[in-house]
Amino acid sequence: DAGVTQSPTHLIKTRGQQVTLRCSPISGHKSVSWYQQVLGQGPQFIFQYYEKEERGRGNFPDRFSARQFPNYSSELNVNALLLGDSALYLCASSLEGWNEQYFGPGTRLTVT
Template identity: 90%
Template sequence: DAGVTQSPTHLIKTRGQHVTLRCSPISGHKSVSWYQQVLGQGPQFIFQYYEKEERGRGNFPDRFSARQFPNYSSELNVNALLLGDSALYLCASSLEDSGNTIYFGEGSWLTVV
């Protein structure tokens, strides 16, 4: 079975641009969450979605937004990119909105120049 898949794997953007990152959860998983991992640090929670509803939001500016689709896939959007947005963006999925195990994808490497 496929794990959590993310696209693109690497991308380079210019300051001020917009980026969309995509995630497909493990089949049967209804909850998707997004994390930002800056080099040398642990992942920071950005969003959690369950059944297409936002269930949690981390301490990130409104430039960050996300949504979950009927097939449970998800997009993370970041507007007005800053140099500091350069990071590994990880998507994770779990069965439900509970203490179940979360499974991570390989991430999308974003570089803002």
């Protein structure tokens, strides 16, 4: 079975722009979570979706939004990019919201 996939792999954006990151969960997994990993730090929780509904939100500004589609794939949107948004964005899927999470390879976002 394919693992969690994310696209694109790398992305370079300019301050003030908007970005959309995509994630496809493991087949059969209904929950998707998004994390931000800044260099030298552990991942920080951004959002969790389960059955297309937001189930949790971390301490991130409203510039960050996400959604989950009927096929359980998900998008993370970030508006008005700041230099500090430069990070590795990780998507994780789990069978239900409370099982162990399996991570994708991440999208490396660089904001210049």
